[in-house]
Amino acid sequence: MSFLWPLGLLALVGVPAILLLHMRHTEPLVRRFPAIRFWQAAEPTPTPQARFRRPPLTLPLVLQLLAALALGLALGRPVASRAMDLFGVDLRTEPRHLVVLLDGSSSMAATGTGGATRWDSAKSAALSRLEELGEGDAATVLVLGSQVRSLGASDGPSLLRLRERIAALPLPGGRADLDAALALAADLGAPGREREAVLFTDGALAADPASVARLGAPVALEIVPGGGANAAIVSIASRPSPAAPDVPSLYTRIVNFGPDAVSAPVVLLADGLEAARQEVDIPPEGGAVELGWALPPGARTATVRLDYADALLADNEATLPLAAGESALALRILLVSDSASPLERVLAAIPGASLTVEPGERLESGEALGRFDLVVLEHVAASQEALARLDAPLLVVAPQPGGALPVLGVLPNPAIDRIEAGDALLAGVDLTGVTFSEAALLETPPGAKAVLGSADGPLALRMTLSGQDAIVLAFDLAGSNLPRRIAFPILIANAVNDLAPAPPPAGLALGEPLRFEPRAGAATVEIAAPGGEVVSIPVARGRGGSGAGAQPVVHTGTGAPGEYRIIEKDASGAMTGEMAVVVNAGHPRESDLRPNPGLAEALDAAPSGGDGVAASSPVVSYLWPLLALLALAALAAEWIAALWPRRAALRGGR
């Protein structure tokens, strides 16, 4: 036997208290009597006036002690680990495992009846269900956003904490993957507890009956109330105008998911100033309009706003950053070359990159050249020490003997005869007709991979050089027709994309995780949400691939639409760069607030049972009803024992 609330046993102090009350000698009852001489003869020794006396063993005392003992034990909520019943009533309690699937997709931000959002209504309903759980029950709450977040509780205190966490949980946003959540719920089954699942959603979800069946428990569907009328800007993009490169064009797509047609103005804002306005008529039930504008030259951000009051206002506006600012997280590229090269033009043309060109002699001078995300060496023989000082991924073009690379000689007029077609370096690169005048004869080091080769030696290699990821192009660009072909910038762009850290995206869908690789030298990344909350993420470094670059940073708290600021700081805490990422709420699926009519059918079609209840369920019996009944019976008997003599006397008197 164990006690679920041992603190309740403190009530057992009532037992000695009752005993003390009965042991207490107090003022005697004063009775007049016709003659006391017989009493004097019957009680020759007068009763002492001690404060306490030996407890009188009377029936009322025994019954009172029994009642106090039973009540004290009952308050401790004892349970027995075996099956028990009371007058045929089974005292066993089957512990439950409640799986709460809480839809946290972007559509749950829609305002429902009474001004509350669907998310708030779903949380309230989920909290109500969690309050029904008792001791021995377990709960798992899966919050469905772009990622499935799992929260669990298995006892009373943790259930309380779980409810507090749910109450304070912000809308994660993004697209909810119900199938993934069901698969996770199936794996999180608590053994020995009867599992039941309930899905709180606005209905704008889809489920695979196979996923529901795998859960092995019935899934109850709780649809939170809310209107389905919503229009949203689901797409926004820009591109330079072919006719005027300085004047980008903006394109946007607006969809009406409501049952009625929408007529409303659409406003274009350039850097916060109204640049254009247009009345649009959008057909109902998924009807869409596409709009295009020419942006003012020099605009840094463009915002499109649909002035229409619907259930989800957040997706009535979309923002697009048009150009990186001076302090943006630009890709820092160092080109070490002693001569003018077509490489310089190609690298300078990479969007968002800043190029620094240095002569080869500075490489060996030992001077600090600064932090770079990519170092390009052309016609340079770089020593191991120099490469170690650079501490950045390497693109080596036409390596020279005497450096860290083992150059054995020169290959005259090499011809391509081996291509690693699936390698990302050659994606979209057409090398047909490409000729080389000479190339360095390289010894392929262990672990290196030849992407492009000739009969006598490799022409392009992937390898690790001085602890960094490196791509080596052995051929000399000066004697090749490659720089004059379209394949050249594609090849270099592929190499840069492959080696340089992936920059943050300019825009994200609501709730979609923000993932990027911090630049070289970044020790900490701070992400400031639109609401002002700042999350600081330390940058982990290690060999994620073959090199020693920074591990990617993933931030999932993108549930609120707006501008997120990303700030990189070095080890001293100084800011090394920042940029903005815009999260727009509009999404072709999440902005569609109409319930999925097939969801309920999918949930119902799944067979219930399965492995939801483990075969070896532990049996727990509550003993407090038995003890409470015993205490009640003792109290009743005590009252009868107390009242019976008086009633008998009254009957005798009549």
Place this chain on the structure above:
Amino acid sequence: MSRRWPWPGRSAGSVEAPVHEVVFDEAFLGRLRRLSMLPGQLRAQGIAGEHRSRRRGVSPEFADFKPYSPGDDFRRIDWNTYARLDGLFIRLSEVTSELGVHLLLDASESMQWRGDPARPSKFTQARRIAGTLGYVALWHFDRVTVTPFGDRAGHAFGPAQGRSQALPMLKALEAMPALGGTSLLDTLARYLHAHRRPGILVIISDLLTGEPEDLRPLLRDARARGWEATIVQVLDEAELLPEAAAQFLAGEDPRAATLVELVDSESGATVRLTPDDPVLARYGEQVAAWLTGIEAVCADERAGYLRLLTGWDIGETAIALLRERGVVA
């Protein structure tokens, strides 16, 4: 009835104050008319009365005239004699015995007590007994005197004779006050000395003063003087029975009687005790020995003895017992 939580240690208060009690009612009076007195061995000393005499050979038609005196039944006045002699005479048509019935009623404080509100006090029960005996005596033209006593003799009713005196006697009993302490032996000695003409002497008391042996010389003296004495002892169940005593001491809650202080209703003396089973058993033994002593003294001195409890119905149980013991017929 007030209810209290039955925790021990709370004072249950003292005995209830005396309340006015109805001593006689119409039903009680109706039953009295069916009763008549037995004369016992007493010889008739008067000229009136309906009791048949044990003297044989006397003419049943006429016995004598007697001058009228107050209290005589005026219906027996011989008006012919009055016409001839101009004087009032009573005509005795047959030889009957006239009994002087003396009812000594204990009106002390101990008699005011009762062990249960549902029962009458001992004094009320004693007055009902006295009323019964006096009514029967008056109905049969006996001369009745009712004398209350406490530490001294109180104001007596009578001597009275005739049925017309029945209601005044009952009213006098109804209004009879308490008279403090008890001095039965002195009162009885003085009463016997003051009344030279013997008769039926009925002492109605709880006999809680003195020892049984103290009664012996008085009863012996009364018998020697020609009195026919009967003692009617009135007791409450709570005095007589240990169980009833325990019930009285416990009050409304039996568990509260853990410690009791008893106050003597007359002397004011106190005793503190715990009425557990051994004490109650010893109390019962003491009371039984006391009653046995009284019965023995009465038997030795040829005095009638009758014990009545306050819980008994005077109209049925008590009268049946009076009839059984020959006090009434």
